[in-house]
Amino acid sequence: MSEVRVLVGTHKGAFMLNSDGKRKRWDVSGPFFAGWEIYHFNGSPADPDRLYASQSNGWFGQVIQRSNDGGKTWEAAGNKFTYDGVPGTHQWYDGTPHPWEFKRVWNLVPSFTDPDTVYAGVEDAALFRSKDGGQTWEEFPGLRKAKGNLWQPGAGGMCLHTILIDPSNSKRIFVAISAAGAFRTDDDGQNWRPINRGLISPNELPDTTAEVGHCVHNISMHPSRPGVLFMQKHWDVMRSDDAGEMWHEISGNLPSDFGFPIAVHAHEPETIYVVPIKSDSEHYPPEGKLRVYRSRKGGNEWEALTNGLPQGNCYVNILRSAMAVDSLDSCGIYFGTTGGQVYGSADSGDTWTPIVRDLPAVLSVEVQTLR
Amino acid sequence: MIRVVLPPHLRQLANVDRVVEIQVKEPLTLRTVLDALEARYPVLRGTIRDYTTQERRAFIRFFACGQDLSHEPLDAPLPETVASGAEYLMVVGAMAGG
Numbered sequence: 001m002s003e004v005r006v007l008v009g010t011h012k013g014a015f016m017l018n019s020d021g022k023r024k025r026w027d028v029s030g031p032f033f034a035g036w037e038i039y040h041f042n043g044s045p046a047d048p049d050r051l052y053a054s055q056s057n058g059w060f061g062q063v064i065q066r067s068n069d070g071g072k073t074w075e076a077a078g079n080k081f082t083y084d085g086v087p088g089t090h091q092w093y094d095g096t097p098h099p100w101e102f103k104r105v106w107n108l109v110p111s112f113t114d115p116d117t118v119y120a121g122v123e124d125a126a127l128f129r130s131k132d133g134g135q136t137w138e139e140f141p142g143l144r145k146a147k148g149n150l151w152q153p154g155a156g157g158m159c160l161h162t163i164l165i166d167p168s169n170s171k172r173i174f175v176a177i178s179a180a181g182a183f184r185t186d187d188d189g190q191n192w193r194p195i196n197r198g199l200i201s202p203n204e205l206p207d208t209t210a211e212v213g214h215c216v217h218n219i220s221m222h223p224s225r226p227g228v229l230f231m232q233k234h235w236d237v238m239r240s241d242d243a244g245e246m247w248h249e250i251s252g253n254l255p256s257d258f259g260f261p262i263a264v265h266a267h268e269p270e271t272i273y274v275v276p277i278k279s280d281s282e283h284y285p286p287e288g289k290l291r292v293y294r295s296r297k298g299g300n301e302w303e304a305l306t307n308g309l310p311q312g313n314c315y316v317n318i319l320r321s322a323m324a325v326d327s328l329d330s331c332g333i334y335f336g337t338t339g340g341q342v343y344g345s346a347d348s349g350d351t352w353t354p355i356v357r358d359l360p361a362v363l364s365v366e367v368q369t370l371r
Numbered sequence: 372m373i374r375v376v377l378p379p380h381l382r383q384l385a386n387v388d389r390v391v392e393i394q395v396k397e398p399l400t401l402r403t404v405l406d407a408l409e410a411r412y413p414v415l416r417g418t419i420r421d422y423t424t425q426e427r428r429a430f431i432r433f434f435a436c437g438q439d440l441s442h443e444p445l446d447a448p449l450p451e452t453v454a455s456g457a458e459y460l461m462v463v464g465a466m467a468g469g
Binding site: 033034035036057058059060061062063076079080081082102 | 378379380381383384414416417418419421422423428430431464465
């Protein structure tokens with residue numbers, strides 16, 4: 001019998017939501033690491049019992065937690081994230097130089113094949129990798145050489161928030177940084193280059209088509225087509241069919257093309273999901289109606305999914321790492337809100353139910369499909 | 372034996388009670404106490420002092436004997452009553468918010 005485990009990181013701890021393959025009844029456990037911010041909580045594809053959590057807060061800094069038994073027990077792993085060499089400066093909000101300072105880990109992505117190998121995207125933006133289960137971390141300094149002196153923080157900080165490893169070629173990795181853009185390596189992280197052609201940021205950048213500086217919010221891919229990327233930018237939903245060489249807009253009939261997460265259906269590579277947010281100054285759904293939008297044509301033509309979601313007086317946000325899919329035959333999709341709800345759909349988004357309603361603000365959602 | 376009071380988040384992290392007792396070799400300073408504390412509880416490395424600079428994290432304060440020692444040099448001698456164990460050295464998360 002299949003099982004689903006939803007890993008939820010919140011503003012005040014981590015939670016696990018467990019169900020069988022029917023996804024009707026859920027067992028909620030947690031909080032783990034109560035009182036700490038859990039920016040990301042993720043499991044290893046190679047060993048589902050190996051879990052990693054990024055635990056931090058403004059007082060006591062960064063801790064990495066690791067479980068070898070599916071979350072029954074935890075141990076602190078290494079938390080020494082030291083930039084390679086002298087990192088120099090990036091741009092501050094006003095364009096002046098600002099020194100690189102480590103603040104926290106936003107994203108933890110384990111390797112597809114080795115549970116001890118895990119990537120960490122951090123603020124101030126950089127990519128680290130551990131090959132010993134999180135005990136020690138080594139930076140990929142080549143990433144910051146991709147015009148890092150011109151990167152600048154978004155409202156959430158200058159964070160490397162998205163890491164996508166090509167399932168067919170582990171030497172190819174995509175990352176996204178706010179507000180720097182998207183970047184790609186084809187040689188296991190030694191060399192990186194910006195992949196931002198086609199992005200336009202008229203309200204954010206003096207050079208609207210600059211090579212770097214775009215505020216990319218999230219990128220997704222389907223594992224069967226790693227060259228096809230979908231992006232939710234600060235404004236605009238975008239698509240690339242050539243591994244980021246060129247992007248084109250697919251916002252189409254969305255009520256707003258501002259938003260944070262973007263997800264791809266587990267079995268339909270052209271079916272994608274976004275959650276439109278009114279604007280960069282009003283971080284809540286347009287008209288107070290919480291609507292997931294689905295395109296079955298890879299963008300441009302979108303349908304609102306509302307069945308089971310609040311259609312009035314809803315003013316929550318859905319953060320960039322807070323939407324994920326399972327891989328059961330009838331694809332499940334899940335997202336968490338800043339109001340503490342985690343909604344789930346077991347039918348590709350046609351109908352939704354709240355799994356939990358009153359967690360702390362949700363920072364991240366990941367799903368493990370356990371067979 | 373030095374008695375150190377930890378804030379709740381760090382007690383949870385190190386899996387200890389409010390007060391931990393640690394042996395510290397002379398000279399008795401904030402630096403030597405923190406060195407001994409981190410040696411006994413490695414999970415606390417990076418949570419009180421920045422890993423790279425070894426400076427006190429911005430929202431951490433040190434109190435003892437009714438005084439704020441947060442801005443004392445790390446190598447300054449601690450009060451005799453802390454050295455004797457009569458008084459606690461308190462590691463405090465600064466007030467911030469409500």
